[in-house]
Amino acid sequence: MSLYRDTGVVLRVQKLGEADRIITLITRNHGKVRAVAKGVRRTTSRLGARVEPFAHVDVQFYTGRTLDVITQVQTIDAFGAGIVGDYQRYTSACAVLETADRMSAEEGEPVLRLYLLVGGALRALADGTRDPSLVLDAFLLRALAFAGWSPALSECARCGDPGPHRAFSIQAGGSVCPRCKPPGSASPTHEVLTLMAALADGTWAVAERATDAARREASGLVAALLQWHLERQLRSLPLVERRRP
Amino acid sequence: MYEGPVQDLIDELGRLPGVGPKSAQRIAFHLLGAEPADVTRLQEALQKVKEGVVFCDVCGNVSEESTCRICRDARRDPSAVCVVEEPKDVLAIERTREFKGRYHVLGGALDPLSGIGPEQLRIRQLLSRIGSQEITEVILAMDPNTEGEATATYLVRMLRDFPGLTVTRLASGLPMGGDLEFADELTLGRALSGRRTV
Numbered sequence: 001m002s003l004y005r006d007t008g009v010v011l012r013v014q015k016l017g018e019a020d021r022i023i024t025l026i027t028r029n030h031g032k033v034r035a036v037a038k039g040v041r042r043t044t045s046r047l048g049a050r051v052e053p054f055a056h057v058d059v060q061f062y063t064g065r066t067l068d069v070i071t072q073v074q075t076i077d078a079f080g081a082g083i084v085g086d087y088q089r090y091t092s093a094c095a096v097l098e099t100a101d102r103m104s105a106e107e108g109e110p111v112l113r114l115y116l117l118v119g120g121a122l123r124a125l126a127d128g129t130r131d132p133s134l135v136l137d138a139f140l141l142r143a144l145a146f147a148g149w150s151p152a153l154s155e156c157a158r159c160g161d162p163g164p165h166r167a168f169s170i171q172a173g174g175s176v177c178p179r180c181k182p183p184g185s186a187s188p189t190h191e192v193l194t195l196m197a198a199l200a201d202g203t204w205a206v207a208e209r210a211t212d213a214a215r216r217e218a219s220g221l222v223a224a225l226l227q228w229h230l231e232r233q234l235r236s237l238p239l240v241e242r243r244r245p
Numbered sequence: 246m247y248e249g250p251v252q253d254l255i256d257e258l259g260r261l262p263g264v265g266p267k268s269a270q271r272i273a274f275h276l277l278g279a280e281p282a283d284v285t286r287l288q289e290a291l292q293k294v295k296e297g298v299v300f301c302d303v304c305g306n307v308s309e310e311s312t313c314r315i316c317r318d319a320r321r322d323p324s325a326v327c328v329v330e331e332p333k334d335v336l337a338i339e340r341t342r343e344f345k346g347r348y349h350v351l352g353g354a355l356d357p358l359s360g361i362g363p364e365q366l367r368i369r370q371l372l373s374r375i376g377s378q379e380i381t382e383v384i385l386a387m388d389p390n391t392e393g394e395a396t397a398t399y400l401v402r403m404l405r406d407f408p409g410l411t412v413t414r415l416a417s418g419l420p421m422g423g424d425l426e427f428a429d430e431l432t433l434g435r436a437l438s439g440r441r442t443v
């Protein structure tokens with residue numbers, strides 16, 4: 001039996017048999033790991049509360065024949081506590097987890113950068129000091145960059161002609177010049193592209209000055225870019241509560 | 246891979262919750278060797294559950310008639326409604342004998358990762374029930390896990406604006422991360438009697 005230890009964020013939990021769960025984690029050093037947590041659904045389990053979604057944990061695993069098994073868990077950050085008490089934060093955080101799960105398709109492939117992005121986004125959502133919708137869009141833009149799908153926000157995505165340009169094409173990969181512009185391109189305002197650039201590089205002072213209209217439009221473009229690249233629809237993204245009613 | 250019907254059976258069994266590929270294989274071969282009468286009984290039970298069981302028009306619990314036994318029972322307190330995720334949670338709470346009111350079964354918890362939002366649950370029915378009946382107290386009895394907590398959060402917000410309505414949550418004592426159905430009666434009973442206003 002071989003043991004290993006890593007830190008990770010719980011992305012997903014699935015029921016297994018009577019009382020076990022399969023826990024999917026994005027880890028610092030071992031990429032995405034799917035492992036069994038035994039007996040955690042019994043309300044007497046000490047392990048259970050520690051391997052819930054959003055938890056940032058220090059885990060010991062042993063290598064099993066099909067799935068690894070979780071033997072010990074210590075909580076590093078209980079992000080869930082600051083997230084589940086607010087429905088907007090909860091739905092945004094779910095979209096963070098699902099995106100991370102989808103972008104780390106191969107188990108074991110290192111995804112350190114994505115792991116750090118997930119931790120940062122959940123920390124910001126749990127703290128609650130920033131608009132959850134902005135936190136989510138910043139995460140999604142950076143996750144797109146991690147996957148090599150950064151949208152062009154100033155230069156033309158096709159010919160590289162320095163912008164700014166009026167047209168924006170999801171299929172072309174961002175801003176497009178009048179010559180390269182495919183039919184059906186969007187035409188976001190300059191403020192929307194400025195907001196997206198600020199979110200991508202973490203210039204919060206600029207991002208937080210954006211109007212509600214610009215935030216809404218940027219969210220729409222980011223969601224469309226993500227869907228385009230991931231091909232299959234994210235389940236959680238349409239359920240994200242964007243503005244507090 | 247096995248041939249034709251055997252593999253079909255293994256595949257179907259494997260889609261059931263909690264049944265892995267190995268268990269599916271084991272059950273399939275058990276059925277293959279079972280007495281024809283036993284298989285027929287199982288077949289009939291499966292058929293009946295799809296044809297004979299309906300969901301209560303009022304509370305959403307499984308029922309044999311259009312209104313369930315608890316909703317029909319005049320001795321139950323109509324002013325208190327306990328909101329749960331699944332029909333099995335109604336059974337768990339009934340076993341405690343702590344609760345004399347009625348139920349509302351949501352049909353699950355808010356779980357965006359599985360594509361389940363407010364529209365996929367019986368939340369609208371809960372709100373119209375509260376708006377039109379003499380309900381003065383709602384007890385939120387979700388599973389003590391992340392999806393359950395988030396569901397309670399959402400419901401608290403939706404229920405805040407009903408005048409004169411008391412909204413309570415099951416008291417802690419139920420550890421996070423578990424399923425309500427695994428709580429022992431003592432713990433669950435204590436959690437019910439110690440519920441608090443939120």
Ligand SMILES: [Zn+2]
Binds near residue numbers: 157160176177179
């Ligand atoms: Zn161009």
Ligand SMILES: [Zn+2]
Binds near residue numbers: 304305315
């Ligand atoms: Zn009923």
